[in-house]
Amino acid sequence: MERAENLTELLAAQNHVRNQMLNFRKSASLKCAIELGIPEAINQHGKPITLSELVSALPDNPSKASHIYRLMRFLSKAGFFVLQDQGYALTAAGRLLLKDDPFNLRALIFFMSDPVLLKPWNSLTEWFRNDDPAPFDTAHGKNFWAYAAEEPNFANRFNEAMANDSTFIVQVMMTRCKFVFDGLTSLVDVGGGTGTIARAIAQNFPNLECVVCDLPHVIAGQEGTENVDFVAGDMLEKVPTADAILLKGILHDWSDEDCVKILKNCKEAIPGRNKGGRVIIIDMILESQIKDDESVETQVGMDMLMLMCHAAKERTEKEWAKLFRDAGFSDYKILPMFGVRCLIEVYH
Ligand SMILES: C[S@@+](CC[C@H](N)C(=O)[O-])C[C@H]1O[C@@H](n2cnc3c(N)ncnc32)[C@H](O)[C@@H]1O
Structure with a gap:
């Protein structure tokens, strides 16, 4: 041998x-x-x-x-x-994994092994050789958002998985960086899904007017509260005005070009830094100070998921900074609050 x-x-x-x-x-x-x-x-x-x-x-x-x-x-x-x-x-x-644990990740676990989401993994090679926008499109003949709009059961499973994740994140946010929302009178959670985060922020800040802006089929049937409202909108077209815009788990779903479009719309919607305006992003930063093997594997694995679903990506700080510059923002601050994810405040 x-x-x-x-x-x-x-x-x-x-x-x-x-x-x-x-x-x-x-x-x-x-x-x-x-x-x-x-x-x-x-x-x-x-x-x-x-x-x-x-x-x-x-x-x-x-x-x-x-x-x-x-x-x-x-x-x-x-x-x-x-x-x-x-x-x-x-x-x-x-x-x-426990049903009654307030931070259980069951919906997220089920969603990740949803047959609809598994199928595109088998289309990766084909996608690398064809002209389709994303492997999801190769597997299902339409993009992720169009599929969700047409398949209510899939959309519900997706929205539940997102709410599942947000329940935890908002708790960490209120424990570690509640100050981010101090002094705000209005906030729009763009792509805020069924409103898990907005409802929790609104409860903690009764004088803060919160609006969840998402696609029509996502907000259909959602009931607002005293200080939470739901509006249908397309973030690629326009973002409702407010002191601050929240984008949690949003920009990693989009190409650089679309991110710049979304960020420009956010910039139009908020006042300047001297008047308290800010965009609050919750997403990952690749190649950051996070070095342990498991966290890095989670991050690059998430990046592959974004490739598979939307041909989108997780970003390094350098890539984030370029997006902010290209959208006309002048400064940003990173708060590494959520383990593999962090909060980025962006100002103009
Ligand atoms: C990855 S999910 C994040 C949901 C929520 N921010 C969270 O973290 O729980 C992305 C959200 O963006 C919404 N979305 C997709 N395209 C959109 C568009 N063009 N305008 C507004 N919302 C959109 C989806 O419906 C979905 O709720």
């Missing part, structure tokens, strides 16, 4: 490929564990649950009971469960 001298290296390389090529196992097993009710069963038990107690708490086919151990072993290795005193307990990540 020619490569015999490198056999150890070759075995390690084989192992790496075999591990990576089956990466989807984690998301599929995670979704399955939630559907089987495993996190709930562990939690309701009140103390670490043995395998046989777990199996008898689940309503599954008894002939499959012996395989639950394998699912538990795999997801323990993946960091969701931990063995304590011969029983399984939930880790901090495992608690985020």
Whole structure:
């Protein structure tokens, strides 16, 4: 064997490929564990649950009971469960699988393995060779937003996943950087979905008038409150006027050209910095001070998701700065508040 001298290296390389090529196992097993009710069963038990107690708490086919151990072993290795005193307990990540945990990520987990979202991953190669705008278009014949507008069930699953993420972010925001909203009298959450963030900000700031501006099918049926209003709009055309504009998870959905268009519309909608005007962006900054492997993997993985859905991207600080300059803004400030994401205030 020619490569015999490198056999150890070759075995390690084989192992790496075999591990990576089956990466989807984690998301599929995670979704399955939630559907089987495993996190709930562990939690309701009140103390670490043995395998046989777990199996008898689940309503599954008894002939499959012996395989639950394998699912538990795999997801323990993946960091969701931990063995304590011969029983399984939930880790901090495992608690985020619980229906009643206020910060659970179940809708997001389900959405990421939604068949509609999985299909375009199989169209990546074709997309690299054709003229379609994004792999999503190659898989479904239309863009993500048009698909969501025409498929209410998919749109609901998407909106729930976004609200799922926003519930957590707004909590962090109110804990770590509530001051960002001090002194504002009006705020427009552009692409604010079903209003999770706007409602929470409005509750914390009763004198702040909040408007959620999103596509007509997203805001249809949403009820406003004393200081939250919903308006239909297209951010590529116009943004309603306010002291501040919030863009959470928006600009990573768009090309540089569209981002400049959106940011220019935001600039038109707000007063200058001396009058308190600002755009508040919540998104990722690639290649920042965040260096740990897991966070960097989350960031570049998210970038691939944006490529797949919209042929859009996550950005480095340099790329963000260029967008701001091109849209006519003069300054920005980064608040690294949300782990892999941060808050960027932009002024003119
Ligand atoms: C990734 S989601 C973010 C939702 C919300 N900001 C959040 O983080 O929970 C993007 C949002 O932009 C909205 N959107 C897409 N195109 C839009 C447009 N042209 N004008 C206004 N909103 C749009 C979508 O309907 C969706 O609610």
